[in-house]
Amino acid sequence: xxxxxxxxAAISVIGLVGIVWCIITVAQARRAGLEDAVxxxxxxxxxxxxxxxxxxxxxxxxxxxxGVLLG
Numbered sequence: 001x002x003x004x005x006x007x008x009a010a011i012s013v014i015g016l017v018g019i020v021w022c023i024i025t026v027a028q029a030r031r032a033g034l035e036d037a038v039x040x041x042x043x044x045x046x047x048x049x050x051x052x053x054x055x056x057x058x059x060x061x062x063x064x065x066x067g068v069l070l071g
Contacts, residue, residue, distance in 0.1 A: 004067025008060045015057025022050040 029042050 001067045001071035004070065005064050008063030008065075008067055011060030011063060012057050013060070015053045015055070015060055018053025018056065019050065022046050022053060 025046050026043065029039060029046075034042070
């Protein structure tokens, strides 16, 4: 079951990379001084990606826990 731990860790890292990307994108958008409507549209897109990245990270952590419990 060690393979589950490594696969879960890899999936969690992918989710974490997505979350960091969202943080960087929002910081860049705020510094760009965009108009309110444009900023809202960009942030709505990032929120959707952020939720997907968070879900991916949680699924990876669940796989790690399952691997540890079975191992």
